[in-house]
Amino acid sequence: MNILGLNVFHADTSASLIINGELVSAIEEERFTKIKHYAGLPLNAIKHCLSSANLTISEVDVIAVNYNSKYNFLNKTKFTLKNINSSIIQKILSIKKKNDIKNILQDSFSKKINAKIVYTPHHTAHIASGYFLSGLKSAIGLTIDGSGDFSTTESFLLENNSIKLIDKTLYPHSLGIFYQTLTQFLGFKNYGDEYKVMGLSSYGEPKYVNRLKKLISYDENGNFKLNLEYFNYYKNTLNFNFDDGKPMFSNFFNSNFIDLFGNERSIDQKINDYHKDLAASVQQVFEEIIIGKIKYLKKKINNKNLVLSGGCFFNSILNGKIHDLKLFDNISISPFVGDAGGAVGAALYYCKNNKNFKNNILKTSYLGSCYSNEFIKSEIVENYNLNKSDSISYKYFENLSDLTSEISKKISESKLCAWFQGRSEFGPRALGNRSLLADPTNPKIKDIINEKIKKRESFRPFAPIILEENYKDYFHQSFPSPFMTFVFKAKEKAIKEIPGVVHVNGTSRVQTINQKQNPKIYELLKKFKELNGVPVLLNTSLNINEPINNDPTTAFETYTKSNIDILVMENYVFYKK
Numbered sequence: 001m002n003i004l005g006l007n008v009f010h011a012d013t014s015a016s017l018i019i020n021g022e023l024v025s026a027i028e029e030e031r032f033t034k035i036k037h038y039a040g041l042p043l044n045a046i047k048h049c050l051s052s053a054n055l056t057i058s059e060v061d062v063i064a065v066n067y068n069s070k071y072n073f074l075n076k077t078k079f080t081l082k083n084i085n086s087s088i089i090q091k092i093l094s095i096k097k098k099n100d101i102k103n104i105l106q107d108s109f110s111k112k113i114n115a116k117i118v119y120t121p122h123h124t125a126h127i128a129s130g131y132f133l134s135g136l137k138s139a140i141g142l143t144i145d146g147s148g149d150f151s152t153t154e155s156f157l158l159e160n161n162s163i164k165l166i167d168k169t170l171y172p173h174s175l176g177i178f179y180q181t182l183t184q185f186l187g188f189k190n191y192g193d194e195y196k197v198m199g200l201s202s203y204g205e206p207k208y209v210n211r212l213k214k215l216i217s218y219d220e221n222g223n224f225k226l227n228l229e230y231f232n233y234y235k236n237t238l239n240f241n242f243d244d245g246k247p248m249f250s251n252f253f254n255s256n257f258i259d260l261f262g263n264e265r266s267i268d269q270k271i272n273d274y275h276k277d278l279a280a281s282v283q284q285v286f287e288e289i290i291i292g293k294i295k296y297l298k299k300k301i302n303n304k305n306l307v308l309s310g311g312c313f314f315n316s317i318l319n320g321k322i323h324d325l326k327l328f329d330n331i332s333i334s335p336f337v338g339d340a341g342g343a344v345g346a347a348l349y350y351c352k353n354n355k356n357f358k359n360n361i362l363k364t365s366y367l368g369s370c371y372s373n374e375f376i377k378s379e380i381v382e383n384y385n386l387n388k389s390d391s392i393s394y395k396y397f398e399n400l401s402d403l404t405s406e407i408s409k410k411i412s413e414s415k416l417c418a419w420f421q422g423r424s425e426f427g428p429r430a431l432g433n434r435s436l437l438a439d440p441t442n443p444k445i446k447d448i449i450n451e452k453i454k455k456r457e458s459f460r461p462f463a464p465i466i467l468e469e470n471y472k473d474y475f476h477q478s479f480p481s482p483f484m485t486f487v488f489k490a491k492e493k494a495i496k497e498i499p500g501v502v503h504v505n506g507t508s509r510v511q512t513i514n515q516k517q518n519p520k521i522y523e524l525l526k527k528f529k530e531l532n533g534v535p536v537l538l539n540t541s542l543n544i545n546e547p548i549n550n551d552p553t554t555a556f557e558t559y560t561k562s563n564i565d566i567l568v569m570e571n572y573v574f575y576k577k
Contacts, residue, residue: 122148222293
């Protein structure tokens with residue numbers, strides 16, 4: 001059976017393909033449009049998934065959408081009638097499009113759609129994307145995000161491939177919106193900027209927790225409620241557009257909020273101690289509520305396993321704190337816990353009805369586009385006429401050992417290396433196939449990359465990628481972390497030897513790698529260790545103020561327009577003269 005999963009007409013629109021219960025392909029539309037968090041129809045993503053399996057749209061049996069208009073219908077209707085405004089109207093129009101997805105796809109492909117259309121509640125899709133790729137027979141499940149199908153938080157009992165709802169929190173009370181509102185106030189206005197506040201929080205002290213409690217009340221069991229007197233997202237006229245391009249919205253806070261916290265930080269205003277301390281306070285309140293909820297669920301259900309999903313669990317500092325509780329033997333957080341991953345979850349949720357369906361551990365997030373050496377030769381070497389270039393030279397390496405020896409040597413010489421290999425990653429983090437790599441032993445490397453390459457805030461940290469067999473030497477962590485979903489405390493050895501990937505608070509967002517997961521970057525790490533005694537590289541995404549580079553042309557343009565020294569694409573290595 002061929003199942004196409006979709007996140008459509010919502011932020012981070014995406015497509016996935018599951019064939020006979022196996023996830024074979026998944027990609028975000030933003031990788032093609034180059035618009036971050038693209039929110040329209042994932043037409044290119046759908047075409048990619050189909051072509052990767054040599055299928056046509058007519059051969060798809062089921063199209064599963066991570067949305068269900070009937071879910072929370074009564075609550076949704078009551079709220080809508082009380083709060084009619086332009087934002088609500090926009091949402092209604094979006095709902096109409098989602099419910100008409102079959103006709104829209106037929107028009108787009110000019111082909112008859114034979115597939116059955118199924119709609120999966122938003123949070124059910126979230127937890128399904130985590131649970132059905134965890135390999136766990138039973139677990140506690142928790143999803144938290146801004147909102148989806150009028151829910152913002154849902155907890156579950158996951159057992160024998162069934163998903164049983166325990167409780168939920170309804171819109172407009174939302175931890176995701178709480179964090180997003182403070183993100184806006186701190187001057188980070190783009191959709192998805194919450195990770196900037198997370199990074200900034202480590203530079204401050206949580207001095208304003210009590211003041212934040214005027215915005216949100218909560219108890220030790222993780223129950224919470226927003227004081228809506230300080231917000232306007234739920235009732236006033238808003239530009240909150242999740243349709244055909246970049247998600248746009250106006251401020252979620254009102255004048256009462258400004259009276260309490262002062263004027264919002266402008267984009268060009270220098271970050272001061274107040275901003276740092278407020279970020280630290282937001283992070284602490286956020287952590288207290290969620291950890292309280294997890295402790296409550298653990299006491300109520302007493303299961304040794306935990307599955308977490310929803311955009312709030314991109315907060316890797318929070319995830320590290322959950323790890324440090326030592327309440328669970330297994331904590332499963334997929335690399336695509338956000339809305340894009342809902343495309344996978346919606347499809348998997350339908351799969352569970354098949355008696356032969358197996359809950360298998362996610363083996364890889366490399367589910368996107370790939371390009372051959374022949375394609376790179378045609379599109380880059382020949383198209384850019386590099387044989388006659390005065391600025392760029394290139395070399396083709398016949399074998400992996402010679403290539404990794406060359407690149408490990410160059411990185412050891414403080415060269416910045418763009419690393420483009422195999423299939424692109426699904427999810428917001430580069431995990432070794434669309435990466436920018438550097439020497440983590442250089443204490444100044446963070447400032448160099450932030451200033452000269454990424455052109456971004458100086459407080460933003462970078463992550464280590466480390467050989468799986470060596471992670472316990474450098475970090476206080478209980479298990480491998482192949483998807484960079486946790487922040488772990490660094491040991492003294494890490495602080496001393498790899499300062500470029502240890503944050504100001506003595507932590508790192510760690511990615512472990514073994515040979516089976518990614519043989520190429522594993523080999524590169526082995527070679528770098530042989531040269532320097534360090535089994536670690538700095539790993540950040542290959543992009544500059546755009547989505548992670550997906551195709552060779554985009555990667556080459558990023559390389560030529562930046563201060564990156566070397567570009568590796570499959571067996572080709574490009575050098576600046």
